[in-house]
Amino acid sequence: MKARVTVTLKTGVLDPQGKAIEGALKSLGIAGVDSVRQGKVFDIELAGQDAIAAEAALKTACEKLLANTVIENYRVEVGV
Incomplete structure (x- = not known):
């Protein structure tokens, strides 16, 4: 399954x-x-193939690594 995470500054x-x-x-x-x-x-x-589990895992990855949530927003898209 493919996913895309987009991180932008707030x-x-x-x-x-x-x-x-x-x-x-x-x-x-x-x-x-x-x-x-x-x-x-x-x-x-x-x-x-579990899109819900994939989205949850990627949100965790964003919170812990991919995004600095103090100054950045992120969007997770599964199945792109």
Whole structure:
């Protein structure tokens, strides 16, 4: 089974990488970019077919390792 975990900074947390990307896009002449927020994506392959157990395990992984829940949000998608 495949899953995807997306981790992004919470609203209000400064994102210096996003600002650097925003500036680079503007310097390349990419029009219409108002702001950029940068994040992380984890594509994970899991053994088994129990989507509920997989989602629970990945939420635990996010809480313990994949995301800094003080400043980051995460979203778990199973079966992508």
